[in-house]
């Protein structure tokens with residue numbers, strides 16, 4: 001069955017940042033996504049980690065039976081399949097503005113196991129004007145995604161760093177800095193998901209994140225891979241931790257600060273460290 005044609009959320013939609021803006025508008029759906037990882041390599045990662053059998057419904061989460069993640073070029077194997085995960089498009093599914101992604105590759109259908117995440121995750125508005133859209137484990141079902149599961153990887157255009165501090169590109173909030181050497185260097189490349197990318201660009205930040213990221217090497221390609229830091233259940237919003245400078249840099253207030261009582265609330269301090277520790281713990285077996 002060919003994939004359904006995407007029904008985009010268009011200009012003038014009620015949701016998003018302000019009355020006319022939706023995050024989908026910023027995307028150019030017609031252009032091919034230039035992924036950090038070529039589709040073939042991407043499939044290799046998915047074949048390791050995106051086995052839907054690991055994502056069980058209610059009560060009986062299976063511990064993933066994983067081979068070791070190829071952490072170095074030498075460890076990695078070549079020869080993976082197609083590139084389903086190239087571009088993601090947004091498709092509204094109900095009148096509440098709930099939207100879910102479907103993968104636009106001609107080879108993929110929503111039932112395709114390679115697109116397993118579409119079954120469990122949805123994008124919807126968080127209800128907060130500041131936060132905008134977010135990624136949630138679908139509440140239509142009782143899903144449990146085990147701690148340590150590979151969830152996806154950040155995709156976007158690769159542009160030279162450092163981030164612009166002036167001009168129209170200075171407020172690009174979808175940049176991910178990509179470490180290429182052992183050290184962070186000033187002209188590190190950036191992965192820009194403002195115009196193209198996949199669902200991971202909708203993950204919001206939390207000071208108590210349930211998703212951790214790791215920059216990994218698959219073959220000759222760097223991947224910003226996301227893993228569940230803890231068991232994710234239906235209704236949970238998937239959040240990473242953007243880092244200590246993100247909100248200050250963009251002149252924004254993190255919603256966690258509001259909840260916890262302000263930017264200097266002690267509970268917000270050390271969030272980066274906690275996020276790293278939790279990721280270590282989640283991936284300890286791999």
Ligand SMILES: C[S@@+](CC[C@H](N)C(=O)[O-])C[C@H]1O[C@@H](n2cnc3c(N)ncnc32)[C@H](O)[C@@H]1O
Nearest residue numbers: 023130131132133173201202203204205254255
């Ligand atoms: C990478 S985008 C995430 C997706 C975004 N919510 C959207 O609708 O496109 C980052 C933006 O989301 C919002 N955001 C994410 N986490 C937030 C938080 N904890 N508090 C407030 N705003 C947040 C901010 O506007 C931020 O610039």
